Amino acid sequence: MGVETELIDGTDLAAWKAALKTPVKLVFLESPSNPVLELVDIAAVCDLAHDAGALVLVDNVFASPLYQRPLELGADIVIYSTTKHIDGQGRLLGGAVLGKASFVEDVFLPFYRQTGAAISAFNAWVMMKSLETLPLRVAAQTENARHVAAFLHDHPKVKSISYPGHESHPQHDLAKRQMSGFGNMLAFEINGDQAAAFRFFECACADRHLE
Numbered sequence: 001m002g003v004e005t006e007l008i009d010g011t012d013l014a015a016w017k018a019a020l021k022t023p024v025k026l027v028f029l030e031s032p033s034n035p036v037l038e039l040v041d042i043a044a045v046c047d048l049a050h051d052a053g054a055l056v057l058v059d060n061v062f063a064s065p066l067y068q069r070p071l072e073l074g075a076d077i078v079i080y081s082t083t084k085h086i087d088g089q090g091r092l093l094g095g096a097v098l099g100k101a102s103f104v105e106d107v108f109l110p111f112y113r114q115t116g117a118a119i120s121a122f123n124a125w126v127m128m129k130s131l132e133t134l135p136l137r138v139a140a141q142t143e144n145a146r147h148v149a150a151f152l153h154d155h156p157k158v159k160s161i162s163y164p165g166h167e168s169h170p171q172h173d174l175a176k177r178q179m180s181g182f183g184n185m186l187a188f189e190i191n192g193d194q195a196a197a198f199r200f201f202e203c204a205c206a207d208r209h210l211e
C-alpha cells in the first residue's frame with residue numbers, strides 16, 4: 001500500500017532523532033514493551049515527532065490506563081488491547097483506540113464503520129463493567145509483581161529480571177518520571193541454557209516449585 005516503515009531501538013533517543021530527519025507521518029511505539037519491558041521516553045519522542053510533523057501513537061497495554069497517561073505526555077493516539085487488564089477475567093476479546101474527537105470522528109469512525117471492526121454491544125457492556133474493578137485488580141497484581149520481581153532478582157537461578165519498578169531496571173528513573181505505578185508484568189532470564197529454561201516452563205506448567 002506504499003507505506004514505508006523504519007524500525008528503531010526505541011530506548012535510544014539519538015536513533016529517534018536520526019530517524020525523524022526524514023519526513024514521517026506517524027510514530028508507533030509501545031512502552032513498556034511486551035515482552036521485555038523496555039521503556040520509551042514518551043514526552044521526549046512526542047517533542048521530536050511533532051517537530052518533524054508526525055503524529056504519535058502509543059500502545060499503552062502494559063502500563064494500563066491506571067499507571068500511564070500518554071495523551072498527557074503529548075501523544076496523539078493511544079491504543080489498548082482491552083482483552084488484557086481491562087477485561088482481565090478471560091471472557092472477551094476487544095480493543096480501544098483513544099484520541100482527539102477530530103481523529104476519532106474524521107479518521108477512525110469511517111474506517112471502522114466500513115470495515116466492521118466494531119465491538120458487539122454485549123462485549124462493550126462487559127468491558128465497561130470491568131472498568132469498575134480495574135483499579136482494584138491491577139493495583140493488587142502490581143503489588144504481587146513487585147514482590148515477585150524482588151524474589152526473582154535475589155534468586156540464584158535467575159540471571160536477570162526486567163521490571164520498571166525495580167532499581168535494577170536500566171530505565172528505572174524514566175519509569176518513575178512517566179509512570180505513576182509500575183504495572184503487573186515482568187520478565188526474567190533463567191541462569192542457564194535453553195534446556196534449563198524449558199525445565200522451568202515444565203515446572204511452572206505442572207505447578208511445581210522451582211528447584
Ligand SMILES: *Cc1c(COP(=O)(O)O)cnc(C)c1O
Nearest residue numbers: 030034059061062081082083094
Ligand atoms: C497483547 C498485546 C497486544 C495485542 O492484543 P490482542 O488483544 O491480542 O489484539 C498489543 N500490544 C501489546 C503491548 C500487547 O501486550
